[in-house]
Amino acid sequence: MTRTLRCRALTLGAAVALTLTACGGNSDSPESANSKGLEKTVITVGALPIPDSASIYIANAKGFFKEEGLTVKPQIIAGGASSLPQVKNGQLDIMQNNYVSIFGAVSQGEKLKVVADMYQAGPNAFAIMVPKDSAIKKVADLKGKTILINNLRNVGTLAVTTQLKVAGLTEKDVHFAEKPFPDMGAALASHQADACWTPEPFITANESKLGFRTLADTMTGEAEDLPMAGWMTTDEWVKKNPKTMAAFQRAVAKAQALASSNRKEIEAILPTYTKIDAKTASVITLGTYPSALSANRLQKVVDLMVEYQYLKSPIDVNSIIVAPPAG
Amino acid sequence: MTRARLLRGVIGAAGFLVVGELVIRFGPSGDLIFPAPSTILYEAVRLLADGEFLLGALTTLTNWALGLLIAVLVGVPAGVLLGAVTPVERAVRPLLEFLRPIPSVAIIPLAILLIPVDELMKVSVIVYASVWPILINTLYGMHDVDPLAKDSLRSFGFGRLAVLGRVSLPSAAPFVATGIRVAAGIALIIAVSAELLAGGVAGLGVFVIQAGSGNRTDLIMAATFWAGAFGLLANLALQAAERRLFHWRRVRTGAVS
Structure with missing residues (x-):
C-alpha cells in the first residue's frame, strides 16, 4: 500500500518535473540532440x-x-x-x-x-637518458650499447636513430631492447641496459628519483x-x-x-x-x-x-x- | 586447529611483508627500485576512497562473475553429457584435448579482433578460459561414480535419467565444485589480462594501464594487491561452500582438508 503510494508520488513528481522542463524555454531540446x-x-x-x-x-x-x-x-x-x-x-x-x-x-x-x-x-620532451654514474658522456659513446625503447621500429627508435646519425653512428651500432616506460628506470639502475629513450613524465621521475641525466634531446635536428x-x-x-x-x-x-x-x-x-x-x-x-x-x-x-x-x-x-x- | 593455522598464515604473511620492507628500505642494493610494502598497503587502503578505482573493480568483478556463471551453465551440462554418453565423449575428446592446453591469454588478441563489443569480448574470453576446469572436473566426476550404485539402481528398474539424477550427479557434484573453484581463480586472471591487453572504460586492468603510464608503480601494486585479495576471498568463499555442501564426502572418503 505505502509502496504503491510512493510509486505514484514518484511518477507524479517525475511528470511534473518533465512538464516544467518542457515549459522552461528549453523547447528545442528534443531535436537539438541531433x-x-x-x-x-x-x-x-x-x-x-x-x-x-x-x-x-x-x-x-x-x-x-x-x-x-x-x-x-x-x-x-x-x-x-x-x-x-x-x-x-x-x-x-x-x-x-x-x-x-x-x-x-x-x-x-x-x-x-x-x-x-x-x-x-617539443624541446626536451623525449630524451635519451643514462644513469648519473654512467661512462656515456655523449651520443657517440652509445656505440655497442643497449638502449631501452618502448617499441622496436617505431617513433622512439626513429628519433634515436636521427641523433645517432649526427654522432656518426647508425642504428646497427647500438642494440635496442623493448621495455615499458615505467620499468626503464629500474632496469637501467640494475645495469640491464645502458641508456633509455623516454618521454614525460618519466624524464622528470628518472631525474628526480634516480638522478639520471639526459644524454640527448632526441627531438632536435632532423626530428625537431x-x-x-x-x-x-x-x-x-x-x-x-x-x-x-x-x-x-x-x-x-x-x-x-x-x-x-x-x-x-x-x-x-x-x-x-x-x-x-x-x-x-x-x-x-x-x-x-x-x-x-x-x-x-x-x-x-x-x-x-x-x-x-x-x-x-x-x-x-x-x-x-x-x-x-x-x- | 583452524585458528592455529590461521594464526600461522597471518604470521607468515606479516613476516614476508616485514622482510620485504626492510630489504627495500635498508637493503644493500640501491638498485632495487620498488615501492615498499607499507607504501603499497597505504595506497591500497586509499584506493578504497577512490571512486574511479571502485568503479573499475566493480566492472572487473561483474565481468568475472558473469563469465564464471556462464562457464558453469555451459561446462557442467557439457561435462555431464560427455560423462554420461561415451560415444559423444570419444568424438569430442580429441578436440577438447587440443583446445584445453592453449593458454587462454593467447586467445585474447583473437577475441579483440573478432568481437566488436568490449564487454562481450571480455566476458567471452573469461567463459572460454574458465569452462575447461569445470568441464574436465565434471567429466572426471562422472567417471568416478560408483558403478555398483548405478547397477543396483538399474536392477531395481530405475531408468537412465533416474540413475543420473540419484547417483551420478550427487556423486559428481564435489568434483564440479572443485572445478568451479579452480575456474574462479583462472577467470579473475583472464578478466584482468583482457583489460590489460584491450583497455576499456573502467576495470582493474584499465587502472593498471593508467597507473603505468603515469609512472605510479605504487598504484599498480596497490591495484594488484586488491586483485589478489578478491581472488583469495572468492577462493575462501567457494571452499567454505564446498565444505558445507559436501561434508558427507569428507566423512565418506576420510579426506582431511
Missing part, C-alpha cells in the same frame, strides 16, 4: 592515458563536443598497435595512434585516415618538432560518418587551441584522466598541441621513415588525412 544531422551522436574514442590525448578530455570538460551535438566516450587503450583491431572492427570509432605506426600500417595496406592532429614533439600522434579511424568510418567526423574535428581543434594557448588547461585536465598528479603536471615538459592538420608537417615523418628505411616508398600524406572543412 539537429546537425550527425550520422552518429555517441562515439567511443580510444586514447592512451598520457598528456598527448588531452584534447578530447578538455573538449568534454568544456562542452565542445556537446555544442556539436556529440557525446564522446573516452576509452583507455593499451597501445596503438594492439588497439588497431578495435577501430577496424568498429568497437572504437576513433583512436589515438602515433604517426610512425599509422604510416607503417598504411604502407602495409591498412585503409586508415587521420582526422585530427594531436601532439607534436616531429609530429607524434593523431586521431585516426578507418576509411570506411570517414565515408559513413562525414558530419560526425567534422563535428569531432571542430571540437578537437577548439580544445587543441585552448591547450596550446594555456598550459594551465593541460595541467588541470591531466590529473582527471591520467595518474599524473597536479604537482607533477606542473613541472613536466610538454610538446605542443597543433590545432590544424597539416600535410606539410606530417610529411616530415614520412620523409624520416623513408630515409631510415621504415618505409620502402613514400606515402602521399594528402591521401590519408581528412582536412577539416574550412570555417
Whole structure:
C-alpha cells in the first residue's frame, strides 16, 4: 500500500518535473540532440592515458563536443598497435595512434585516415637518458650499447636513430631492447641496459628519483618538432560518418587551441584522466598541441621513415588525412 | 586447529611483508627500485576512497562473475553429457584435448579482433578460459561414480535419467565444485589480462594501464594487491561452500582438508 503510494508520488513528481522542463524555454531540446544531422551522436574514442590525448578530455570538460551535438566516450587503450583491431572492427570509432605506426600500417595496406592532429614533439620532451654514474658522456659513446625503447621500429627508435646519425653512428651500432616506460628506470639502475629513450613524465621521475641525466634531446635536428600522434579511424568510418567526423574535428581543434594557448588547461585536465598528479603536471615538459592538420608537417615523418628505411616508398600524406572543412 | 593455522598464515604473511620492507628500505642494493610494502598497503587502503578505482573493480568483478556463471551453465551440462554418453565423449575428446592446453591469454588478441563489443569480448574470453576446469572436473566426476550404485539402481528398474539424477550427479557434484573453484581463480586472471591487453572504460586492468603510464608503480601494486585479495576471498568463499555442501564426502572418503 505505502509502496504503491510512493510509486505514484514518484511518477507524479517525475511528470511534473518533465512538464516544467518542457515549459522552461528549453523547447528545442528534443531535436537539438541531433539537429546537425550527425550520422552518429555517441562515439567511443580510444586514447592512451598520457598528456598527448588531452584534447578530447578538455573538449568534454568544456562542452565542445556537446555544442556539436556529440557525446564522446573516452576509452583507455593499451597501445596503438594492439588497439588497431578495435577501430577496424568498429568497437572504437576513433583512436589515438602515433604517426610512425599509422604510416607503417598504411604502407602495409591498412585503409586508415587521420582526422585530427594531436601532439607534436617539443624541446626536451623525449630524451635519451643514462644513469648519473654512467661512462656515456655523449651520443657517440652509445656505440655497442643497449638502449631501452618502448617499441622496436617505431617513433622512439626513429628519433634515436636521427641523433645517432649526427654522432656518426647508425642504428646497427647500438642494440635496442623493448621495455615499458615505467620499468626503464629500474632496469637501467640494475645495469640491464645502458641508456633509455623516454618521454614525460618519466624524464622528470628518472631525474628526480634516480638522478639520471639526459644524454640527448632526441627531438632536435632532423626530428625537431616531429609530429607524434593523431586521431585516426578507418576509411570506411570517414565515408559513413562525414558530419560526425567534422563535428569531432571542430571540437578537437577548439580544445587543441585552448591547450596550446594555456598550459594551465593541460595541467588541470591531466590529473582527471591520467595518474599524473597536479604537482607533477606542473613541472613536466610538454610538446605542443597543433590545432590544424597539416600535410606539410606530417610529411616530415614520412620523409624520416623513408630515409631510415621504415618505409620502402613514400606515402602521399594528402591521401590519408581528412582536412577539416574550412570555417 | 583452524585458528592455529590461521594464526600461522597471518604470521607468515606479516613476516614476508616485514622482510620485504626492510630489504627495500635498508637493503644493500640501491638498485632495487620498488615501492615498499607499507607504501603499497597505504595506497591500497586509499584506493578504497577512490571512486574511479571502485568503479573499475566493480566492472572487473561483474565481468568475472558473469563469465564464471556462464562457464558453469555451459561446462557442467557439457561435462555431464560427455560423462554420461561415451560415444559423444570419444568424438569430442580429441578436440577438447587440443583446445584445453592453449593458454587462454593467447586467445585474447583473437577475441579483440573478432568481437566488436568490449564487454562481450571480455566476458567471452573469461567463459572460454574458465569452462575447461569445470568441464574436465565434471567429466572426471562422472567417471568416478560408483558403478555398483548405478547397477543396483538399474536392477531395481530405475531408468537412465533416474540413475543420473540419484547417483551420478550427487556423486559428481564435489568434483564440479572443485572445478568451479579452480575456474574462479583462472577467470579473475583472464578478466584482468583482457583489460590489460584491450583497455576499456573502467576495470582493474584499465587502472593498471593508467597507473603505468603515469609512472605510479605504487598504484599498480596497490591495484594488484586488491586483485589478489578478491581472488583469495572468492577462493575462501567457494571452499567454505564446498565444505558445507559436501561434508558427507569428507566423512565418506576420510579426506582431511
